[in-house]
Amino acid sequence: MPQHAILLYAPTPADWMEAPPEELEAHDRYAAQIEELGGRIVSAQALEPSSTATSVRGDVVTDGPFVESKEVLGGVTVIEARDLDHALEIARLSPATRRGGVEVRPILG
């Protein structure tokens, strides 16, 4: 099955320590739900808050995330899904949709 990245966006600074406990518990159950839907998790990573980010553009190094906005990238889940509709079905269940949202991108290849 082709791979899709689910990019998790959360209100800045996307600090998982600030996430409500129910949301974190939901993340624990998410892997099993994906399996139930016939998908598979390839990898799942949560990022430290965007306040820890450092960006490099050209040869200029600056503090903070690459794009300043109300919501920033807070994690990446890579899944295997049959097609976009299957990936979206999985993405919709993501606990990250409760406060922020997710973006689904096919992985090249």
Added chain:
Amino acid sequence: MRTVASGAFVLAATARVARDLDLAEEYVQDAYTEALSAWARDGVPRKPAAWLTTVAKRKALDALRRGQTLRSKLPLLVQPDEADMNDPTDVTVPDDRLRLIFTCCHPSLSREAQVALTLRLVCGVSTGDIARAFLVSEPTMAARLTRAKKKISAARIPYRVPEAHELPDRLDAVLTVIHLLYTTGHTAPSGEQLVRSALVERALDLARMLLRLMPDEREVRGLLALLLVTDARRPTRTDAHGRLLLLEEQDRSAWDRAALVEGHRLVVGALRGGNPGRFVLQAAIAALHAAAPSYAETDWPQVLTLYNELHKVWPSPVVALNRAVAVAMVRGPEAALGEVELLEREGRLSGYRYLPATKADLLRRLGRHREAATAYRAALDLTDNEAERAFLSDRLAESSARRVDA
């Protein structure tokens, strides 16, 4: 120009085998080329669409076997079906056309891409004609179509009919696209001609096709009814000089009775069983207008009730604005003006020409001509449509004159 039925038919069946929309279009084009010589030699076959589909699918299957298309293929769930090739009479299952239209209207495509793809692939309209209908250059439209087809392939949008639990949302997108085609044709946003009849015909064809394919979907019934009832009034929307006529000025005896009867029958059927959706409710409102012997004798309280229901299932500011017109008829222009001004303050309709136009009309009826003139001017600034401009200019002149009298 090919009809929706045969164009969609041939392409939809070929796309299932080719697993790529671009390639499918190419094979269909090749099949047409082959038909030129074959039909000149042997005569036109009894079922031309079946013949074309068989040839196009064979080309697709051959290419697939040669493995040329491995990299650019649509990730279809449907496997190429050898049995298809052996029975030329059964050229397509209805599902093929449904798959095609649901793929074209997938929510991961922008609305403008959905509209362009549907016209190009489902209706077979040329890129140049689509560009002209939407007032963009042909290269711009060609690029839009290419990007959209690329996204279908790269994002792995599947070529299939949504499952029951996804259907309400997905169907709504399809219905919205068809409705948008109709309204673009019905009230062209710019240019001299109020109606671009080709788009209107396409939209009606599509709605009919969809209802044949999904006879149990009440919202599809509602959409077709809405288009039929609205379109029945088409010949009376402008006078002999192309000037826009309001509903209250239109010659009701010239409305297309056959279309109204069909639309009415569809609405009645669609209203049965459960809460109606937004297309059924809009059709019911249009049908009430059509059934009234005159504008004044319209069942306005019932129209207002339907607008209240519509606003519940579809809380859009445009619905709220249209509802205000019904409020004016039931409770008077003063009450309606309050609602329109509320919408104006919310700002969600800024740039929408019918807001100042509606406000102007209410002010005019209240005898506040100076304010009406200001609102007519605001509406004029927002429209490029010649027929609408002429109408608003007349009303503006009237209001300005009354202002001097008063």
